Amino acid sequence: MERLGTGIGWRPAIAEAVEAMAGIEWVEVVAENVCPGHLPDSLLRLRERGVAVVPHGVGLGLGGAERPDPVRLAALAERAEALGSPLVTEHIAFVRAGGERTASRGLEAGHLLPVPRTREGLAVLCENVRIAQDQLPVPLAVENIAALFSWPGEELTEGQFLYELADRTGVRLLIDVANLHTNHVNQGEDPAAALDALPLEALAYVHVAGGFERDGVWYDSHAHPVPEPVLAVLAELATRVRPPGVLLERDERFPSAAELEAEVEKIRRTVTAAGRDRVPVGAGARPGPVPASGAGAATGPVADEAARTRLALGQTALLSALVAGTPAPEGFDRGRLRVQSRMLTAKRGSVVASLAPELEQILGDTYRPRFLRYAAGRPLTGGYRADALAFALHTLREEPPAGRVVRRELRDWWIERSGRASLVGRPWARWARVARFALLGR
Known part of the structure; x- marks a missing residue:
């Protein structure tokens, strides 16, 4: 694997700070947030300096029941080519469910949700990863995610699941040490055991991020400084292998440029110090892959349509409980699902506010509680911009703000x-205004 070095997640809000930061050898950009034909000037300048740029996808849903969407795959490939990237990355997660296979409406999570660590779930994931690999112009690496809950009846540990995935597909691994820490706090999973089971030769690079703990739950916020326990997991990994790349992720509540640079330097020092205690390859034993069951052990069992349908039904029931208020499926921790549901709604409100900041400016302190009431039982189905319009219309119809000016x-x-402004100035404009007032209320 090509050595990347030390990097940071590029975000528009910190573009200037990233450009000025000493020692940054590469950056990562959210793939869905850049347009190949209109790349930000900051990224172009970084590329001209020889700084590698890696697109990091969040929307494929490789762990979902359906095969990867060819349109989304083509878009990810286009970004990799436009950026001259050495590889692309995605997540081991599902992000949507429902649809034709389950004879139900499609649902969007707006978040990365865990896949069942079962042999059947692994078979579906492996096939989806192979499809993605075949369509991408550069190598693919997949990331372990943070989870608040696990699926009932799981058959593999996180380390075993990742080993099998890499062994059967040849995919590279993006290991997020903050997510290993999150799963340790939330589910009692041992980060060291997961690291011991990993095929370290498949490591592409490492994510490091901050979070916080509240009421016994760790929130992987990407909005707080990297805590010592996460650095400790990074050190554990670095004693086993020299990471080809290490990257700081920060998505919001950005500190000063000096603080960001200090955090990147702390990560660099942690890796360097741990490397002095690195055990030479072959000096210690590492658990091998779990034997694959069934035919085709070289690549593992192939997922048939029945397996995909079973996975689709399970993921749809789970996502419906999280975003539509239906009963929690049997075997899940209902308390954790309630926490996850609140997090999804809060994140949805934050994304809408970032895409349509005027809504929060108009509604002020009432925006958040209003959005939470609107979102209850109304799943995200048409994207965040449509969600913003639907929220505004719902507010005008069902819960009009006090004050004529605000309304x-x-x-x-x-x-x-919504495009209704195009009616102004046309012959039927007066009729349109009358209909509009009837619809929205004065």
Whole structure:
């Protein structure tokens, strides 16, 4: 694997700081947030300096029941080519469910959710990964995610699951040590045991990020400094192998440029210090892969349509419980699902506010509670921009704000963003205004 070195996640809010940061050898960009034909000037300048740029996808849903969407795969490939990237990365997760296979409406999580660590779930994931590998112009690496809960009846540990995945597909691994720590706090999984089981020769690079603990639950926020326990997991990994690359992830609540640079330097020092205690390859025993059951042991069992349908039904029931208020499926920790559901709704409100900041400006302190009430029982189905319009219309219809000025501002915002403003000045404009007032209320 090509050596990447020390890097940081590039975000528009810290673009200037990243460009000025000493010792940054590569950056990672959220793939869905860049347009190949209109790359940010900051990324272009970094590339001209020889800084590698890696697109990091969040929307494929490789752990879902359906095969990867060819359109999404083509978009990821296009970004890799536009950025001249050495590889692309995605997540071991599902992000949507429902649809034709389950004869139900499609549901979007707006979040990375865990896949069942079963042999059947692994078979589906392996086939999806192979499909993605065949369509991408550069190598693919997949990332372990943070989880608040696990699936009932799991057959493999996290380390065994990752080993099998890499062994059967040849995919590279992006190991997030913060996520290993999260799963340790939330589910009692031992990070050292997971690291012991990993095929270290498949390691592409490492993510490091911050979070916080509340009421016994670790929240992988990407908005807080990297804590010592996460650095300890990074050190554990670095005693086993020299990571080809290590990257700081920070998505919001950005500190000063100096603080970011200090955090990157702390990560670099942690890896360097741990490397002095590295055990030479072959000096210690590492558990081998769990034997594959069934035919085709070289690559593992192939997922048939029945297996995909069973997975689809399970993921749809789970996602419906999280975003639509249906009963929790049997065997899941209901308390943890409630926590996850609240997190998904809060994240959804934050994304809508970032895409349509005028809504929060118009509604002020009432935006958050209003959005939580709106989202209850109304799953995300058409994307966040459609969600913003639906929320504004719902507010005007069902819960009009106090004050004529606020109502008018919200109404005008909805009219403009929904395209109704194009009626102004046409012969039927007066009729349209009458209908509009009847719809929205004065």
